Amino acid sequence: MNHFQYKNGELFCEDISVSAIAKEVGTPFYLYSKATLTRHFKAFDSSFADVDHLTCFAVKSCSNIAVLSLFGSLGGGADIVSGGELFRAIRAGIDPKRIIYSGVGKSVEELRYGLKSGILLFNVESEQELHRLNSVAAEMGVTAPVSFRVNPDVDPKTHAYISTGLSKNKFGIPINESLDLYIQADDMANIEVKGVSCHIGSQLTLISPFVETLRKVKGFVGRLEEKGISIQYIDLGGGLGIVYDDEEPPHPQEYAEAIKEEMSGLEATLILEPGRVIVGNAGIMVTEVQYTKTNRGGDHEKHFVVVDAGMSDLSRPSLYGAYHAIQPVKEDKAVFQVVDIVGPICETGDFLAKDMAFPRVEQGDLLAVLSAGAYGFTMASNYNSRPRVAEVMVAGDQFKIIRQRESMEQLIQGESIPEFVEK
Numbered sequence: 351m352n353h354f355q356y357k358n359g360e361l362f363c364e365d366i367s368v369s370a371i372a373k374e375v376g377t378p379f380y381l382y383s384k385a386t387l388t389r390h391f392k393a394f395d396s397s398f399a400d401v402d403h404l405t406c407f408a409v410k411s412c413s414n415i416a417v418l419s420l421f422g423s424l425g426g427g428a429d430i431v432s433g434g435e436l437f438r439a440i441r442a443g444i445d446p447k448r449i450i451y452s453g454v455g456k457s458v459e460e461l462r463y464g465l466k467s468g469i470l471l472f473n474v475e476s477e478q479e480l481h482r483l484n485s486v487a488a489e490m491g492v493t494a495p496v497s498f499r500v501n502p503d504v505d506p507k508t509h510a511y512i513s514t515g516l517s518k519n520k521f522g523i524p525i526n527e528s529l530d531l532y533i534q535a536d537d538m539a540n541i542e543v544k545g546v547s548c549h550i551g552s553q554l555t556l557i558s559p560f561v562e563t564l565r566k567v568k569g570f571v572g573r574l575e576e577k578g579i580s581i582q583y584i585d586l587g588g589g590l591g592i593v594y595d596d597e598e599p600p601h602p603q604e605y606a607e608a609i610k611e612e613m614s615g616l617e618a619t620l621i622l623e624p625g626r627v628i629v630g631n632a633g634i635m636v637t638e639v640q641y642t643k644t645n646r647g648g649d650h651e652k653h654f655v656v657v658d659a660g661m662s663d664l665s666r667p668s669l670y671g672a673y674h675a676i677q678p679v680k681e682d683k684a685v686f687q688v689v690d691i692v693g694p695i696c697e698t699g700d701f702l703a704k705d706m707a708f709p710r711v712e713q714g715d716l717l718a719v720l721s722a723g724a725y726g727f728t729m730a731s732n733y734n735s736r737p738r739v740a741e742v743m744v745a746g747d748q749f750k751i752i753r754q755r756e757s758m759e760q761l762i763q764g765e766s767i768p769e770f771v772e773k
């Protein structure tokens with residue numbers, strides 16, 4: 351359930367009409383509902399209320415500091431994958447003791463920044479990273495708290511580009527090889543072994559791969575204990591899917607029940623890293639129709655709706671062939687035709703929808719691209735020198751711009767013409 355609903359034929363976000371916001375902010379823009387963000391965070395987090403756990407929101411899915419700050423105020427932590435995300439999380443007021451750091455390519459500077467900030471855990475993904483972290487920690491005279499991200503070789507049964515827990519993926523350390531690494535780490539002066547972590551993929555619509563993963567992790571924790579290494583944290587990653595179209599993902603409550611059952615008998619604190627399931631359906635992207643046109647060839651004709659947002663603003667359709675439902679903001683359209691909804695970018699891959707049965711719309715109509723809260727704005731780029739769009743948050747009958755639309759000047763910020771180029 352989310353707070354984007356039609357009232358008298360007009361799309362509303364909570365108590366404000368989307369067109370009223372568009373009138374003030376211009377298009378395109380991302381629009382988040384505070385009530386939906388809150389509701390989704392709580393639905394997830396409270397499903398684990400009866401076990402010792404920490405919900406670390408995956409910052410890469412939606413990283414605006416207003417959104418992070420909201421989750422922080424609800425007791426959430428952050429799962430980060432770069433120094434930039436650490437900076438955001440800290441700026442948003444998230445307690446570093448609730449921040450965990452994932453990712454295969456952490457630089458020396460990033461490790462130092464994490465140590466200086468006093469984060470809860472580094473999810474180490476290779477032997478070389480372990481050695482680098484140990485030496486950076488030694489230089490700083492501190493101890494680094496570590497989990498290893500193990501790769502359980504479980505098929506998450508999702509899109510190939512968002513599968514991460516198979517042995518052919520770049521992520522983590524094969525679970526069978528990681529025992530030696532734990533023993534090695536346990537002997538290192540500036541490393542403190544604390545946990546086991548994993549993350550098998552994104553947009554999972556089945557519970558079984560999570561359960562299979564946890565079962566493998568549990569077996570592994572037993573082997574560690576035999577070696578005298580005790581584990582305080584078990585991190586199951588994120589990955590729970592949402593409804594974009596006709597998927598039937600489990601409710602967070604069902605997911606939690608299955609995991610809690612599998613966790614029973616373990617003393618460790620459970621860490622979860624949800625992203626999409628919390629923000630995906632708490633945000634939409636609003637775009638305006640610029641042109642409609644029909645290209646005719648031999649025996650066919652193709653209808654296009656050209657809008658002012660493209661793959662630089664929402665890349666999931668182009669990148670993964672992902673489906674996003676799209677609806678006119680005003681519900682008064684009745685005649686349907688099959689269209690491609692495309693952006694202004696000079697790429698054939700620049701589309702938001704392909705062969706979609708869509709009400710006939712005209713220049714100036716507003717469209718809402720649904721389920722755009724996760725991996726939407728955070729994957730935006732300046733390709734074709736398009737300023738990144740505004741982000742807006744609604745709470746009840748108020749709205750605030752939480753990120754200004756970029757200006758032309760910002761587009762060239764930091765660029766210069768060296769004298770050997772100047773005429």
Ligand SMILES: *Cc1c(COP(=O)(O)O)cnc(C)c1O
Binds near residue numbers: 410411431552626724
């Ligand atoms: C991307 C990512 C997540 C979040 O995944 P969702 O599918 O958005 O829940 C969690 N943990 C790690 C390590 C990730 O890379």
